[in-house]
Amino acid sequence: MRRPVLATASPTTGIARTLRALLIPSLALLAALLAGAVVMILSGDDPMAAYGGLFKGAFGDGKGWARTIRKTIPFVLTGLSVALAFKVSLFNIGASGQFVMGSVFAVAVGINFEGLPVYVHLPLALIAGIAGGLLWGAIPGILKVYTGAHEVIVTIMLNYVASLLGGWTVYAGGTQGQTPGPLWDRTAGAISETPDVLHSAQIPWLFGPPYRVHYGVFLALAAAILVWWLIFKTPLGFEMRTVGHNMRAARYAGIRVNFTIILTMALAGGLAGLAGAIETLGLNHKFAPEFGGAVGFDGITVALLGQTHPIGVLLAAFMFGALDGGAATMQFESGVPADIIQIIQALVLAFVAAPLIIRLIFRLRPQSQEDAGSAVSTSWGGT
Amino acid sequence: MSKNGPVSAFHRLRRRYGNTMIVALALVVMAVLVNVTPLKEQTWLRVLFGISALNFTLRATVPLVLGALSGILCERSGIINIGIEGMMLAGAFAGFVAKTSTNHWPLAASLIFSVVAAVAVGGLMGAVHALFSIRFRMDQIISGTVIIILALGTTSYLYNRDAIAEGKFSSIPIPGLAHIPVIGPVLFDNPPITYLALIMVVVVHLGLFYTRWGLRTRAVGEHPRAADTVGINVNRYRYINTSLGGMLAGLAGAFLVLEAVGQFQEGMTAGRGFISLAAMIFGNWNPVGALGAATLFGYTQALQNELLLAGVTQVPRQFISMLPYVVTIVAVSGLVGRVRPPAAEGKVYETEGSA
Numbered sequence: 001m002r003r004p005v006l007a008t009a010s011p012t013t014g015i016a017r018t019l020r021a022l023l024i025p026s027l028a029l030l031a032a033l034l035a036g037a038v039v040m041i042l043s044g045d046d047p048m049a050a051y052g053g054l055f056k057g058a059f060g061d062g063k064g065w066a067r068t069i070r071k072t073i074p075f076v077l078t079g080l081s082v083a084l085a086f087k088v089s090l091f092n093i094g095a096s097g098q099f100v101m102g103s104v105f106a107v108a109v110g111i112n113f114e115g116l117p118v119y120v121h122l123p124l125a126l127i128a129g130i131a132g133g134l135l136w137g138a139i140p141g142i143l144k145v146y147t148g149a150h151e152v153i154v155t156i157m158l159n160y161v162a163s164l165l166g167g168w169t170v171y172a173g174g175t176q177g178q179t180p181g182p183l184w185d186r187t188a189g190a191i192s193e194t195p196d197v198l199h200s201a202q203i204p205w206l207f208g209p210p211y212r213v214h215y216g217v218f219l220a221l222a223a224a225i226l227v228w229w230l231i232f233k234t235p236l237g238f239e240m241r242t243v244g245h246n247m248r249a250a251r252y253a254g255i256r257v258n259f260t261i262i263l264t265m266a267l268a269g270g271l272a273g274l275a276g277a278i279e280t281l282g283l284n285h286k287f288a289p290e291f292g293g294a295v296g297f298d299g300i301t302v303a304l305l306g307q308t309h310p311i312g313v314l315l316a317a318f319m320f321g322a323l324d325g326g327a328a329t330m331q332f333e334s335g336v337p338a339d340i341i342q343i344i345q346a347l348v349l350a351f352v353a354a355p356l357i358i359r360l361i362f363r364l365r366p367q368s369q370e371d372a373g374s375a376v377s378t379s380w381g382g383t
Numbered sequence: 384m385s386k387n388g389p390v391s392a393f394h395r396l397r398r399r400y401g402n403t404m405i406v407a408l409a410l411v412v413m414a415v416l417v418n419v420t421p422l423k424e425q426t427w428l429r430v431l432f433g434i435s436a437l438n439f440t441l442r443a444t445v446p447l448v449l450g451a452l453s454g455i456l457c458e459r460s461g462i463i464n465i466g467i468e469g470m471m472l473a474g475a476f477a478g479f480v481a482k483t484s485t486n487h488w489p490l491a492a493s494l495i496f497s498v499v500a501a502v503a504v505g506g507l508m509g510a511v512h513a514l515f516s517i518r519f520r521m522d523q524i525i526s527g528t529v530i531i532i533l534a535l536g537t538t539s540y541l542y543n544r545d546a547i548a549e550g551k552f553s554s555i556p557i558p559g560l561a562h563i564p565v566i567g568p569v570l571f572d573n574p575p576i577t578y579l580a581l582i583m584v585v586v587v588h589l590g591l592f593y594t595r596w597g598l599r600t601r602a603v604g605e606h607p608r609a610a611d612t613v614g615i616n617v618n619r620y621r622y623i624n625t626s627l628g629g630m631l632a633g634l635a636g637a638f639l640v641l642e643a644v645g646q647f648q649e650g651m652t653a654g655r656g657f658i659s660l661a662a663m664i665f666g667n668w669n670p671v672g673a674l675g676a677a678t679l680f681g682y683t684q685a686l687q688n689e690l691l692l693a694g695v696t697q698v699p700r701q702f703i704s705m706l707p708y709v710v711t712i713v714a715v716s717g718l719v720g721r722v723r724p725p726a727a728e729g730k731v732y733e734t735e736g737s738a
Contacts (some may be wrong), residue, residue: 039540043540043541091524093528143712143716147715147716147717149712149715149716150664150715152465152524153657153660153661153664153711153712153715154712154715154716156654156657157654157657157658157661157708157709157711157712158708158712160654160705160708161705161708161709161712164701164702164704164705164708165701165705167701168699168701168702171699171701174699174700178697178698178699178700179697179699181699297532300528301532304525337539337540339536339539339540340536340540341536342532342535342536342539342540343533343536343537343540345532345536346529346532346533346535346536346537347533349525349528349529349532350515350521350526350529350533353515353521353522353525353526353529354515354519354520354521354526356518356519356520357519
């Protein structure tokens with residue numbers, strides 16, 4: 001396959017391009033924090049105290065940094081999941097469901113197979129998690145290609161199905177003779193949770209308690225590099241981007257559009273599944289229905305804040321990790337409900353998805369076509 | 384095939400309203416059969432088609448059909464609205480806040496005020512969505528997502544767990560009609576928003592297909608350039624329709640808080656906005672079709688409820704609770720080539736020369 005010029009051509013130098021790419025997201029974050037302050041003032045809270053507490057909670061000491069890094073890991077992976085799908089003009093709102101499936105599959109391997117050495121058991125459990133997410137991501141891809149069902153609706157419905165399915169695996173049994181779920185911990189009584197993951201399947205600590213940062217941080221980094229390499233350095237990535245830019249042209253050029261769509265959704269699911277597996281094997285060490293995937297929805301914001309670029313996703317995930325890491329301290333120190341973080345995150349999404357608003361607020365000159373917003377998704381019609 | 388024969392009439396119905404009408408019709412026939420014949424002695428049939436199941440179906444259908452109508456109004460004018468979930472939640476919350484702060488008013492006045500508040504906030508969210516999509520040229524699906532996340536965050540942030548709404552809408556039997564067997568207690572003995580929702584189906588249908596506003600709305604959604612050429616203000620129609628759509632979603636929220644539950648719960652819409660979208664698609668962007676689809680989805684929710692209450696099955700409850708979601712996936716998957724969205728949907732419209 002020929003390497004086309006359009007994929008690499010750029011009029012500006014690398015540094016200028018990087019700075020320009022950082023401009024809108026940084027201003028969006030700033031604007032969201034300002035707007036969050038306005039919301040707090042309107043509801044009688046003190047934004048200075050809140051943001052002070054937030055910063056202290058996220059970066060104040062070693063434990064704060066550890067918390068921020070710990071929270072960053074799943075954001076990186078779910079952000080990558082959504083970003084990868086965006087590259088192909090697919091909207092993966094299903095990262096939460098894929099996250100849950102990844103957790104369930106990983107834990108199913110992690111609590112069984114006693115006696116396996118770490119270097120066999122842990123990779124096996126991680127791969128199981130990826131497989132779970134892969135499967136859950138492939139379904140909407142397949143349905144989109146063969147039936148035209150829009151991935152937005154299918155992925156959202158699958159989120160609910162995954163959460164119920166996950167709940168069933170640890171179900172403690174019912175009064176009408178319903179059998180308990182297959183992963184339920186028999187010693188837990190009426191509590192719905194799995195037993196602890198065996199030591200041989202736990203991700204080792206990089207910094208042990210009280211810091212609780214595990215080696216999964218390197219897995220997340222590796223995933224970001226891998227996705228960058230896949231998208232920008234492989235023929236497959238070129239095909240993905242072409243399908244994303246213009247599906248009809250891609251089909252005309254002989255690219256296997258249907259295959260690309262299914263594969264992308266599956267890989268996106270696999271990334272979110274890996275997020276679930278890492279959270280389960282590294283941090284929670286078990287699965288319970290409440291270890292669900294709010295991080296899946298946040299993956300959308302992280303992906304857009306990161307301009308759907310893997311390195312951008314890393315930075316955005318770190319920002320979100322800090323926001324989440326500091327939220328509890330903020331609420332404790334200033335009394336401002338931690339839910340304000342959710343509002344700020346939604347505002348970040350709004351501002352970053354509509355660069356025109358940011359240009360209006362900060363009175364920047366309009367610039368080229370980027371302002372037209374990121375046309376990421378297709379209409380219900382499918383193609 | 385004769386031109387006016389029953390077969391061709393059937394085909395015409397199917398083409399216009401989608402397959403949903405057939406499903407809904409079959410459901411009604413089964414329900415009548417089971418409830419007026421000795422078949423009702425069978426536990427399973429009673430669970431599946433009893434009066435209680437039908438009542439619950441209608442209760443579950445109301446927010447879905449309102450959400451679907453909301454989607455139809457937006458999308459017929461060319462704006463994709465996946466934010467219905469958020470608009471519903473915002474409406475529900477506004478209704479709740481209005482109700483709790485007017486608890487000391489007479490019940491009827493307080494409830495009506497709360498409905499107005501819910502509808503107004505829903506409309507406001509619709510206007511924001513239109514602003515994002517039109518003025519700021521945001522991708523419409525992203526804009527919808529922003530609406531959802533914003534509504535989730537704001538309602539959780541502002542929700543006061545100690546606040547209690549006192550009283551909710553109660554049933555108003557319609558004299559005469561309420562005594563018809565089976566149909567009476569199901570259709571004509573309901574609280575007001577339920578009646579209003581059914582009336583809205585007719586209103587939106589007549590509005591879309593028999594008024595100047597409707598014709599223009601459809602023109603804007605199908606071929607904005609042509610509409611613009613004959614002097615229709617494309618974006619004005621989109622602003623108006625999206626705001627109206629938001630109001631209907633707000634009404635759905637009002638139904639949840641002021642009629643169905645009586646209180647607010649965080650995230651209480653539980654995916655209804657998304658199922659509404661599926662109902663809209665399944666009903667082929669047609670109000671009557673959407674009612675059929677919403678009834679089908681509502682029925683799966685009722686079934687879930689009845690099966691769990693009756694305790695007649697050993698299937699774990701999680702699988703029963705999956706029903707509405709799985710049926711939704713099957714419904715939107717079984718439609719390839721059979722439905723057609725408005726042609727200009729999701730695209731920013733710019734007058735010539737302004738880009």
